[in-house]
Amino acid sequence: KEIEGLPATSLGLAAQTAVSKGHENATAENGPWMITLDAPCLFAVMQHARNRALREEVYRANITRASSGDLDNTPIINQILKLRMEKARLLNYNNYAEV
Numbered sequence: 001k002e003i004e005g006l007p008a009t010s011l012g013l014a015a016q017t018a019v020s021k022g023h024e025n026a027t028a029e030n031g032p033w034m035i036t037l038d039a040p041c042l043f044a045v046m047q048h049a050r051n052r053a054l055r056e057e058v059y060r061a062n063i064t065r066a067s068s069g070d071l072d073n074t075p076i077i078n079q080i081l082k083l084r085m086e087k088a089r090l091l092n093y094n095n096y097a098e099v
Contacts, residue, residue, distance in 0.1 A: 002051050003033055010044035017041075037062050 003011065014033035018026035026032050035041055035058060045058045066073040084096035093099050 002054055003031075003049065005048045005050035006044055007048060010041065010048070013040060013044075037065060 003014075006014075008028055011031075011033060012028035014035055015026040015028045015031065017036055018032050018034040021034055023032050023034070026034075035045060035054075037058070042058060042062055046055055049055050049058075065071070081096075084099075088094070088096045088099050091099060
């Protein structure tokens with residue numbers, strides 16, 4: 001039920017991922033399946049999965065990746081925004097969007 005609606009090609013990809021992670025007997029038909037945040041899997045889940053909870057879980061995981069722990073990119077993003085604003089001012093624009 002959890003993966004209902006996903007196309008066979010997406011299930012095949014999810015099964016291949018599961019095999020690569022040690023689930024030797026994973027198949028597209030019977031699973032187990034491993035859902036990732038890689039674009040092909042992410043888009044398939046968001047577009048085709050009928051399970052609302054699964055879509056929400058994948059969505060939330062995607063929008064919060066690299067925002068905490070050892071992979072937190074927040075300081076880098078803040079530096080990029082600061083530099084973009086500085087560039088805009090140097091070029092006599094009010095903000096980076098105008099550049």
